[in-house]
Amino acid sequence: MGLSIKHLLGLKGVSKEDISLILDTADSFYEVLQREIPLVPTLRGKTILNLFFENSTRTRMSFELAEKRLSANPLNFSSSTSSVAKGESLRDTMRNIEAMKIDMVVVRHSAAGAPHFLTRCTKAPIINAGDGLNEHPTQALLDMMTIRQRFKKLEGLKVAIIGDILHSRVARSNAWGMKTMGMDVVLCGPPTLLPQKPEALGVKVTDNIDEALRDANVVMLLRLQLERQGSGLFPSIREYRERYGLDLEKLKKLPDDIIIMHPGPINRGIELASNVADCEKSVILDQVTNGVAVRMAVLFLLGGGENG
Amino acid sequence: MKQIELLMDANAIDRALTRITHQILEKNQNLKKFGIVGMQTRGVYLAKRIAEKINSLEKTSFTAGVLDITMYRDDYRMALKQPKVKITNIPFDINGIDMVLVDDVLYTGRTVRAALDAITDFGRPKSIQLAVLVDRDYREMPIRADYVGMTINTRKNQEVALKVKEIDGEDSLWLIELEKGD
Numbered sequence: 001m002g003l004s005i006k007h008l009l010g011l012k013g014v015s016k017e018d019i020s021l022i023l024d025t026a027d028s029f030y031e032v033l034q035r036e037i038p039l040v041p042t043l044r045g046k047t048i049l050n051l052f053f054e055n056s057t058r059t060r061m062s063f064e065l066a067e068k069r070l071s072a073n074p075l076n077f078s079s080s081t082s083s084v085a086k087g088e089s090l091r092d093t094m095r096n097i098e099a100m101k102i103d104m105v106v107v108r109h110s111a112a113g114a115p116h117f118l119t120r121c122t123k124a125p126i127i128n129a130g131d132g133l134n135e136h137p138t139q140a141l142l143d144m145m146t147i148r149q150r151f152k153k154l155e156g157l158k159v160a161i162i163g164d165i166l167h168s169r170v171a172r173s174n175a176w177g178m179k180t181m182g183m184d185v186v187l188c189g190p191p192t193l194l195p196q197k198p199e200a201l202g203v204k205v206t207d208n209i210d211e212a213l214r215d216a217n218v219v220m221l222l223r224l225q226l227e228r229q230g231s232g233l234f235p236s237i238r239e240y241r242e243r244y245g246l247d248l249e250k251l252k253k254l255p256d257d258i259i260i261m262h263p264g265p266i267n268r269g270i271e272l273a274s275n276v277a278d279c280e281k282s283v284i285l286d287q288v289t290n291g292v293a294v295r296m297a298v299l300f301l302l303g304g305g306e307n308g
Numbered sequence: 309m310k311q312i313e314l315l316m317d318a319n320a321i322d323r324a325l326t327r328i329t330h331q332i333l334e335k336n337q338n339l340k341k342f343g344i345v346g347m348q349t350r351g352v353y354l355a356k357r358i359a360e361k362i363n364s365l366e367k368t369s370f371t372a373g374v375l376d377i378t379m380y381r382d383d384y385r386m387a388l389k390q391p392k393v394k395i396t397n398i399p400f401d402i403n404g405i406d407m408v409l410v411d412d413v414l415y416t417g418r419t420v421r422a423a424l425d426a427i428t429d430f431g432r433p434k435s436i437q438l439a440v441l442v443d444r445d446y447r448e449m450p451i452r453a454d455y456v457g458m459t460i461n462t463r464k465n466q467e468v469a470l471k472v473k474e475i476d477g478e479d480s481l482w483l484i485e486l487e488k489g490d
Contacts, residue, residue, distance in 0.1 A: 031395065037429040041425065
């Protein structure tokens with residue numbers, strides 16, 4: 001009945017049953033969020049550590065809100081104000097935290113595999129909130145929840161993910177998860193921003209946006225990481241926008257029931273034209289609401305029971 | 309698990325629900341401020357039938373609400389198996405109404421306690437009454453039902469199980485004996 005996993009480290013290797021259970025549970029928590037008092041006592045007395053070694057506003061806020069809506073006590077840690085700045089190792093940080101009797105840990109780290117490492121330092125369930133260029137599983141889960149809300153199914157739908165695929169843990173988690181759920185995923189971006197070995201992900205990869213968008217039900221734009229400009233990976237923002245940005249003109253050629261997604265924060269006028277981001281096909285704000293529901297579901301499913 | 313005794317067949321269940329419906333109407337005169345809510349899973353179907361009976365007697369149009377109390381259980385941290393969260397849907401304002409909460413079996417009273425907590429999060433009804441098809445013993449909390457289909461004495465290794473045609477293909481109520489390994 002429950003999840004077969006003890007931690008949520010990524011969506012690679014997570015079963016269809018587990019993903020479905022998380023999404024079904026998230027639908028129930030979505031209902032809680034619509035109530036006059038959007039609060040349930042489920043995780044009362046549990047302390048959840050939000051361990052953020054990398055800057056994040058929305059993911060950390062979303063997790064903190066999910067924890068509060070479940071009546072847990074969030075404890076926030078950000079590396080810029082902690083002893084990490086004094087040179088403490090990840091293991092020592094974790095052992096100190098373990099001594100404080102934490103029930104669950106949400107971690108974001110710039111190094112891929114940091115959450116996996118933490119599972120060896122503590123007995124508490126670990127939830128990956130983004131590790132380096134590896135995975136960001138709760139983002140992919142909220143994306144799938146949002147798609148399922150619109151289309152009432154996942155299997156057989158085609159999703160085009162467009163942008164800086166190479167540096168996107170969101171694209172990777174979505175590729176793993178959506179493939180497991182029987183969706184057709186195409187990753188698209190400039191050749192320099194595509195993975196070197198796309199076959200490892202097991203999904204289609206192309207630099208031709210028309211091919212990516214053909215028959216798509218969902219188009220997901222990724223944020224162009226402007227700080228990478230000057231790295232020589234793409235010639236200019238103008239050229240990127242013209243080839244890979246979504247504007248009204250490109251949108252007109254797409255099916256009527258297509259939905260537009262973006263994990264945020266948006267560069268308005270670069271990967272996504274402002275009027276497209278705000279049009280009725282955009283489900284970007286639904287993604288934000290669903291993010292809280294999905295995180296409540298993950299915390300609930302990993303945090304219950306003695307073996308939790 | 310073995311079924312040892314048929315406690316109620318479809319007719320008996322229907323008669324009990326009809327009687328409960330009349331008792332509810334007798335006690336609740338102001339149907340303008342009234343609502344009925346069934347508890348997941350099988351209480352939902354009983355609530356639906358009571359609502360239909362009220363509607364045909366009183367020419368009203370009540371829809372029974374649905375309440376899942378998984379998030380309010382007090383044994384969440386002890387349970388070995390993770391309970392599945394089901395849908396909650398109360399499509400009317402509960403503030404100021406007389407509310408009838410419907411469940412199939414009243415046993416320890418813990419489910420009802422959780423339901424009362426949950427309802428508080430939706431608003432403040434004027435009153436909450438409890439209707440159950442079966443009242444068996446072994447209460448662990450000071451809770452009682454206002455409307456009861458039948459009362460029976462059971463042993464602790466027994467259970468009472470309701471089948472409803474929407475899920476199980478038939479309406480019947482069974483006394484069940486738990487065996488080792490159940």
